[in-house]
Amino acid sequence: EGVPFYPQKEYQCGPASLAAVLNYWGQHVTPEVVAQAIYLPRLKGSLNIDLWRYATAQGFDARMQEGSLKELQAHLASNQPVIAFLNLGFSFFSIGHFLVVVGLDPDQQVVIAYSGTEKDKRIPLREFLSDWKKTQYWSLIITPKKET
Known part of the structure; x- marks a missing residue:
């Protein structure tokens, strides 16, 4: 609830996903600005590490991790959207895709x-988990830095 939506431009799933989550936490930034920093034209995409780096450079706590369905549910229950990286292709031809998970409906799966x-x-949960498994359940959890 309350996560801004930015439709991605071609090959811009990383910048669009990152902009959505950063804006959710109050950092006003457009996908275009994020893309200038992290999009790599020769790859037609962005690297996972660059999403993490950008969020960290903006002053956020950011963790790349191997997620799980249980952790995903816990983050969503805490009102924390999760950036997940999926492989929509095959083992011999990968098609990486970042998206923002904003909800889970266990009844509808x-x-x-x-x-x-x-x-x-x-x-469909089965499809999501299958495509997520191909990236070792890669997740990016971004939260505001805690005051020390």
């Missing part, structure tokens, strides 16, 4: 995500 140009896309 779907993950609700901002993906590409679709807001609140309902992805």
Whole structure:
């Protein structure tokens, strides 16, 4: 609830996902500004490490981790959107894709995500987990820095 949606431009799933989560936490930034910093034209995409670096440079706590369905549920229950990296391709031809998980409907067995140009896309849980497993369940958890 309350996560801004930015439809991605071609190959811009990383910047769009990152902009959505950073704006959710109060950092006003556009996907275009994020893309200038992290998008790599020769790769037609962004590197996982660069999403983490950008969030950290903006003053956020950011953790890259191997996630799980249980952790995903816990973050969502704490109102923390999660950037997940999926492989929509095959073992011999990968197609990496970042999306923002904003909800989970266990009754319907779907993950609700901002993906590409679709807001609140309902992805069958089995499909999501299969594509997520191919990236070792890569997740990026971004939260405001705690005051020390």
